[in-house]
Amino acid sequence: MVLRPAPAAWGRYLGALPTVAILLPLVVLPVTWLIARGIGVGTEYDWLEVVAGPLSVNLFWRPFANSVLVAVGAALLATLLGGLLALLFERTDIAGAKWLRPFIALPFLAPSFALAMAWVALFDNNRIGGSTGLLSAAGVTADDGLAWGVAPIVLVLGLHYFPLAYFLVAAALARLSAAMVESAALAGAGQWAILRTLIIPSLRPAFAASALICFAEAISNFSVPAILGTPVRFFTLSTQLYRLLESGQAFRGSLLLLLLTVFSLLCLTFVYRRWGGYQAPFAERIKRPALGFRLGRWRWPVTIAAGACVLLVALVPVLALLLSSLAHDGNPLSGDWTLHYWIGAADPLIAQGQKGVLRLAVVYEGLGVTLAFGLGAALIAALLALYMARWCRNNGPGLLPSLVNTTCLLPAMLPSIGLGAAFLALYGGPIGPLPALYGSFALLIMVGVAATLPYAMQSAYSALAYIPTSMEEAARVCGASSRQRLQTIVLPLSLRAVSAGVVVNFSRLIRNLDLVILIFTPMMPLLAVLAYRFSVDGFPQFARALALIILALAVLARLAALRMQRVYEERGL
Amino acid sequence: MRKLISALSIYGLTLFDCVAAPPNSLTDNPLYSAAMAEGKVVIYSVTSRIHLIEELFERRYPGIDVSAFVLSSREQITRLRAEQRAGIRNADVLYLNDAAAALALAREGRALENFVPPRMRARIPGPLRQPLLSHRLSTKVLLYNAGTYPGAAPVANLWELTQPQWRRKVLMVDPASRSDYLDLLATFIRRSAALESAYRDHFGRAPELAAGVASVGEKFIRELFANELVLVANTERLNAAIGRRGQRRPPVGFGTYSDLRNNRTRGWALQIANEVNPAPGIVYPVVLVLARDAPHPAAARLLVDFMMGDDGADGGAALAPFFEPGEYITRVDIAAHPQSLSRTQLRAWEVDPQAVLPLRQRVFDLVLELQ
Numbered sequence: 001m002v003l004r005p006a007p008a009a010w011g012r013y014l015g016a017l018p019t020v021a022i023l024l025p026l027v028v029l030p031v032t033w034l035i036a037r038g039i040g041v042g043t044e045y046d047w048l049e050v051v052a053g054p055l056s057v058n059l060f061w062r063p064f065a066n067s068v069l070v071a072v073g074a075a076l077l078a079t080l081l082g083g084l085l086a087l088l089f090e091r092t093d094i095a096g097a098k099w100l101r102p103f104i105a106l107p108f109l110a111p112s113f114a115l116a117m118a119w120v121a122l123f124d125n126n127r128i129g130g131s132t133g134l135l136s137a138a139g140v141t142a143d144d145g146l147a148w149g150v151a152p153i154v155l156v157l158g159l160h161y162f163p164l165a166y167f168l169v170a171a172a173l174a175r176l177s178a179a180m181v182e183s184a185a186l187a188g189a190g191q192w193a194i195l196r197t198l199i200i201p202s203l204r205p206a207f208a209a210s211a212l213i214c215f216a217e218a219i220s221n222f223s224v225p226a227i228l229g230t231p232v233r234f235f236t237l238s239t240q241l242y243r244l245l246e247s248g249q250a251f252r253g254s255l256l257l258l259l260l261t262v263f264s265l266l267c268l269t270f271v272y273r274r275w276g277g278y279q280a281p282f283a284e285r286i287k288r289p290a291l292g293f294r295l296g297r298w299r300w301p302v303t304i305a306a307g308a309c310v311l312l313v314a315l316v317p318v319l320a321l322l323l324s325s326l327a328h329d330g331n332p333l334s335g336d337w338t339l340h341y342w343i344g345a346a347d348p349l350i351a352q353g354q355k356g357v358l359r360l361a362v363v364y365e366g367l368g369v370t371l372a373f374g375l376g377a378a379l380i381a382a383l384l385a386l387y388m389a390r391w392c393r394n395n396g397p398g399l400l401p402s403l404v405n406t407t408c409l410l411p412a413m414l415p416s417i418g419l420g421a422a423f424l425a426l427y428g429g430p431i432g433p434l435p436a437l438y439g440s441f442a443l444l445i446m447v448g449v450a451a452t453l454p455y456a457m458q459s460a461y462s463a464l465a466y467i468p469t470s471m472e473e474a475a476r477v478c479g480a481s482s483r484q485r486l487q488t489i490v491l492p493l494s495l496r497a498v499s500a501g502v503v504v505n506f507s508r509l510i511r512n513l514d515l516v517i518l519i520f521t522p523m524m525p526l527l528a529v530l531a532y533r534f535s536v537d538g539f540p541q542f543a544r545a546l547a548l549i550i551l552a553l554a555v556l557a558r559l560a561a562l563r564m565q566r567v568y569e570e571r572g573l
Numbered sequence: 574m575r576k577l578i579s580a581l582s583i584y585g586l587t588l589f590d591c592v593a594a595p596p597n598s599l600t601d602n603p604l605y606s607a608a609m610a611e612g613k614v615v616i617y618s619v620t621s622r623i624h625l626i627e628e629l630f631e632r633r634y635p636g637i638d639v640s641a642f643v644l645s646s647r648e649q650i651t652r653l654r655a656e657q658r659a660g661i662r663n664a665d666v667l668y669l670n671d672a673a674a675a676l677a678l679a680r681e682g683r684a685l686e687n688f689v690p691p692r693m694r695a696r697i698p699g700p701l702r703q704p705l706l707s708h709r710l711s712t713k714v715l716l717y718n719a720g721t722y723p724g725a726a727p728v729a730n731l732w733e734l735t736q737p738q739w740r741r742k743v744l745m746v747d748p749a750s751r752s753d754y755l756d757l758l759a760t761f762i763r764r765s766a767a768l769e770s771a772y773r774d775h776f777g778r779a780p781e782l783a784a785g786v787a788s789v790g791e792k793f794i795r796e797l798f799a800n801e802l803v804l805v806a807n808t809e810r811l812n813a814a815i816g817r818r819g820q821r822r823p824p825v826g827f828g829t830y831s832d833l834r835n836n837r838t839r840g841w842a843l844q845i846a847n848e849v850n851p852a853p854g855i856v857y858p859v860v861l862v863l864a865r866d867a868p869h870p871a872a873a874r875l876l877v878d879f880m881m882g883d884d885g886a887d888g889g890a891a892l893a894p895f896f897e898p899g900e901y902i903t904r905v906d907i908a909a910h911p912q913s914l915s916r917t918q919l920r921a922w923e924v925d926p927q928a929v930l931p932l933r934q935r936v937f938d939l940v941l942e943l944q
Contacts, residue, residue, distance in 0.1 A: 054942065055938055055941050055942050058941050058942055058943075058944050059941055230747075230806060231804075231805060231806050231810075233747075233804055233944050235944075243749060243750065246647065246648070246651070246750070247647060247749060247750065247937070249937070354621055354624065355624070428655060428658075428659060429658050429659055430659065430660065435659075435660075436658070436659030436660055436661065437659070438655050438656060438658070438659035438661060439652075439655075439656065439659070439661055439663065521652060522617070522642035522644060522652070523663055536806060536807065537621075537643070537807055537809070538806070538807040538808070538809025538810060539809075
């Protein structure tokens with residue numbers, strides 16, 4: 001038996017080649033493109049015109065201010081609501097927490113555009129015409145400000161992202177040393193004192209991190225302002241960008257894209273540097289300390305209030321979507337029910353001869369593409385991430401591995417719509433001998449893999465944590481090649497953990513409209529884009545039906561992931 | 574080789590006018606058999622009525638699958654450009670209402686190909702079949718609610734729309750996202766003279782142009798926006814907002830004349846304000862063209878031929894979805910729908926695609942500035 005010498009330095013660099021080959025096209029080039037385009041490299045545009053020209057106020061400054069306004073509002077709302085609920089559900093003796101907790105994730109599992117559509121279904125007033133919303137039909141006409149523009153965008157985004165804050169704060173609570181709390185109690189500190197002087201201060205980083213993360217997510221969100229803002233000419237950076245790109249004014253969009261990128265990058269980099277990242281707590285199950293804060297006689301009032309809040313936020317959108325997809329003119333209160341929008345045959349009198357969604361060939365095609373896209377990209381990302389995470393681990397701490405880690409995280413810090421724009425521009429046309437990927441499934445997969453890498457890396461690391469390095473060492477000593485070790489040790493042992501991650505990322509991908517809105521072509525229909533198009537083209541019932549289908553898929557995926565994780569934990573792995 | 578033969582046979586066909594073969598000799602139609610061999614045809618269409626055409630065509634010509642995608646004109650052109658740049662051949666036929674952009678694309682020389690079914694040559698006036706074949710004429714005209722205003726339109730002069738009584742009560746689809754509305758605005762600028770005399774009629778004095786305002790048309794657009802013009806996402810919303818019955822003070826707005834066809838089923842009371850001065854809006858061509866190097870050239874030609882209608886007095890089933898009040902089939906042998914204004918009665922301005930094209934960017938910037 002011969003002990004192989006540790007690889008020489010050049011050997012290490014050689015070994016990094018596959019990793020570089022993965023990251024270069026998927027992350028490095030798109031990020032470089034985003035920045036280069038933003039500062040005007042290779043374009044004829046004059047960015048002074050965008051920021052200081054006669055059109056600059058409407059072209060740039062107002063959308064910019066709107067974006068900041070919306071994102072700050074949404075981040076505050078999400079953090080306060082999520083944090084408060086986390087304290088209640090994870091730290092007090094509130095009743096029914098076990099039953100209510102599963103509903104908390106629902107608003108985040110729902111595609112953000114579905115929530116926006118639900119809002120329209122509820123609050124649409126007749127101000128800009130079309131079908132009226134449920135409330136309007138019930139005789140309560142929503143004010144303009146409540147139906148469209150900044151207020152609903154802030155509310156919908158805040159409600160969409162509050163589960164993120166919830167899980168971050170809950171994770172921080174779980175990390176809080178129980179011994180500390182107990183000793184404080186023993187020393188005679190009252191509940192309020194413990195809360196005020198111990199728990200809240202130690203949660204400060206979690207609150208700050210959630211606020212920044214929600215800000216970064218909200219500022220780059222496209223779907224919600226597109227549905228709730230555009231009809232009243234309320235544009236944000238992302239919707240203005242889409243508008244410019246779609247009307248052939250791409251050169252003016254570059255700066256907007258760069259700014260979005262810079263915003264997200266700054267916020268999330270800060271979070272990662274300061275708090276070591278948010279460990280995708282959403283995918284993990286949270287351990288709860290036994291000790292609970294006793295609410296006393298407030299227990300039932302608080303339970304009712306918090307429970308109503310959670311159920312309202314989780315279920316009302318779903319009900320609103322469902323009911324309004326079953327009604328002529330989207331108004332279920334008229335009592336004019338129909339299944340036409342789901343299963344109706346072509347009728348020239350309804351919706352310009354459009355068949356129900358379950359009869360539309362394009363919907364099934366879209367379903368197929370969506371499933372293939374979600375599963376394919378999540379799976380490929382998981383495998384690539386596993387390979388890279390293992391490489392990083394085996395090559396110990398050093399400049400290269402940490403560079404790889406940082407690079408892998410980058411896509412999570414970019415706005416999805418920007419990532420889509422970069423991939424379309426870079427790979428849409430032919431590059432040398434390589435074929436053009438415009439409209440191809442490959443392009444979808446690529447952008448999906450890139451967007452998923454950061455999360456896949458996290459699950460890869462946590463999967464690897466269960467495989468002691470000594471096992472691989474032993475195999476190496478026995479003469480097993482790297483590939484053999486990967487096949488016989490790493491893959492089989494990490495399969496379960498990785499597959500749970502795949503399912504979570506699948507649901508993340510299929511509801512991400514922003515990522516694919518620019519890449520979409522009619523030949524590669526995706527359910528999310530079909531839903532968005534129906535809504536823009538004035539077929540709200542069809543849009544709502546499709547949004548429900550996507551939501552159902554995302555919920556199923558989440559349940560599957562939780563189940564896989566439970567099995568995994570029960571087996572003591 | 575097979576491709577070459579089928580390509581040759583198609584060009585042969587169009588020469589020998591076989592397309593007009595009567596339906597009972599369907600199988601004898603060589604274009605059909607060439608199309609059968611291709612098995613498929615892909616069309617991008619601005620209207621979802623294409624799905625009705627899809628069913629009719631597939632029934633008439635079994636064995637050819639129509640893939641119809643509803644895309645706005647701008648998307649059609651963006652996609653076609655990107656596809657051709659990427660060397661991907663996907664679209665066969667484009668059915669779009671942005672004649673100016675299609676023209677620009679055709680001028681580039683590579684993207685589009687005009688095909689006039691031989692039996693249609695004598696039936697369509699020259700400018701409507703060259704350089705691009707127009708299928709029908711559509712409109713963007715001032716609509717009002719005839720339920721609330723049963724006598725006549727509540728507006729007699731377009732300049733009234735810039736006055737306080739119509740503040741927040743004039744609707745339009747966002748021109749930044751729709752070429753037909755961009756053309757409506759561009760036509761206001763082109764028709765500055767007519768707007769100027771309408772201004773004199775209404776206000777009894779000559780319009781004054783503020784510094785930086787280049788024309789009376791531009792002044793009109795600026796004042797419309799200043800009067801809180803409401804921009805909506807699509808014509809569906811626009812129609813409902815204007816037309817819904819039982820409104821006390823319904824808005825008016827620029828929409829599609831032929832959408833009046835939905836009045837009965839949707840409970841609307843839309844009506845065209847045809848008498849408004851100087852004109853109610855625009856009438857513009859909707860073109861039907863082939864993508865150059867279409868992957869299914871025979872089926873594409875067969876579809877275009879089919880969509881131009883049969884030899885009956887009203888063009889038969891294929892034209893039925895478009896034979897509506899307020900739509901004008903370009904064929905001279907087909908009169909306007911009996912319930913609509915004839916083409917000569919309709920007072921809308923005709924859009925000249927070549928003339929509005931250079932104005933597009935300026936109008937777009939104007940909209941951005943005013944939004």
